[in-house]
Amino acid sequence: MLVSVCIASYQRPEGLKRLLIELNQLTFSKSEVPEIEVIVVDNDVTGSAREICANIETNFCWMLKYCIESQRGISFARNRAIASVSEYSNFVAFIDDDEVPETNWLDELLSVQKAYQADVVAAPVIPNFIKSDIPTWLAKGEFFEPLRYPTGHPLEIASTNNVLIRAEILRQIEPVFDERFAITGGEDTNLFMRLHLAGYKFVWANDAIVREWIPQSRTNLKWVLQRGYFGWSIHSWCECELYPSIPVITIRIIKGLALIVKGLFLMLPSLFVGQHALIKALLNIYRGVGTLAGIIGIRYQAYKVTHGV
Known part of the structure; x- marks a missing residue:
């Protein structure tokens, strides 16, 4: 069995190095040890990740592939990764270059896949x-904490920051990641919505943990609210495009307005609870506005400026 681990990287040499070191420590107890190829796609035309890959390759347990995708944009980088996957690969895993996996990460993904087919x-x-000294409101509000489910819980959506996919599914799609999302981001939301619409089975693996390194530049009110707006606008845009009907659009409008009303309703009582509650109220408003914006195709260009992919 071959697993292709795909990493799209842009000017994060230290993060990429940290990730590759941890991938080198993967262990397997629930699954047979698979063949693994790690594919690094450098979206920096100057090849800023080349040296990192060259230095670690000598002592790397797995096969390491490195290539440059000169066309800027997250969709192009991820499509290049898919194009580099070996033709006999069984599974494709995605992880980001600002993350590190637990040693049992891939073992858990594979065992859950097998158990639930x-x-x-x-x-x-x-x-x-x-930075450990994050704002008090950020810690209390748990704005970065993910939703968690019991292992095996059915899902309707996924994200490329921690996912395993049957390779044969991706071979049937061209292109895998829609290039319209190259600068806006949300290409993974679009992909997984299409896969769910096609009837593929999604499940949750609660113990296949990766940890994301959050820089200080993201631990502020502006970033939290922007992320809320962006995520909900992309979801709304994709849903309206993939399920084009008056009922779907109507439901999205109602959801957007309900979020805004909820946020406004919570504003006053939040003043007596604390700053984190006030920001949660604001976040509902931003999510609601994002939902409405997505209906008419307004999308925030997350990768227009120089950020890591």
Whole structure:
């Protein structure tokens, strides 16, 4: 069995190095040890990740493939990764270059896939703050904490920050990641909505944990609210496009307005609870506005400026 671990990277050499070191420590107890190829796609035309990969390859347990995708954009980088997957690969796993997996990460994904005969297995991404002195409101509000489910819980959506997919599914799609999302992000939301619409089985693996390194630049009110707006606008945009009907659009409008009303309703009592409650009320409003914006195709260009993919 061959598993292809795909990593899209952009100017995060230290994060990529940390990730590759941890991938080198993977252990297997529930599954047979698979063949593993790790595919690093450098979306930086200068090849800033080349040296990191070259230095670690000598002592790397697995096969390591490195290539450059010169066309800027997350969709192009991830499609290049898929194009680099070996033709006999059984599974494709995605993980980001600002994350590190637990040693049993891939073992858990594979064992859950086998137990539930799933087409897609998603798992949690736990925040790891680079600066421990984060704002009090951020800690109390748990704004970075993921939703968690029991292992085997059915899902309707997943994300490329921690997921395992049957490779044969991806071979049937061209392109896998829609290039319209190259600068906006949300290409994974679009992909997994399409896969769910096609009837593929999604399940949750609660113990296949990866940890995301959160920089100080994200531990602020602006970033939290922008992320809320962005995520809900992308979801709304994709849903309206993939399920084009008056009832779906109507439901999205109602959801957007309900979120805004909920946020406004919570504003006053939140003043007596604390700053984190006030920000949660604001986040509902931003999510509601994002939902409405997505209906008419307004999307925030998350990768227009120079950020890591």
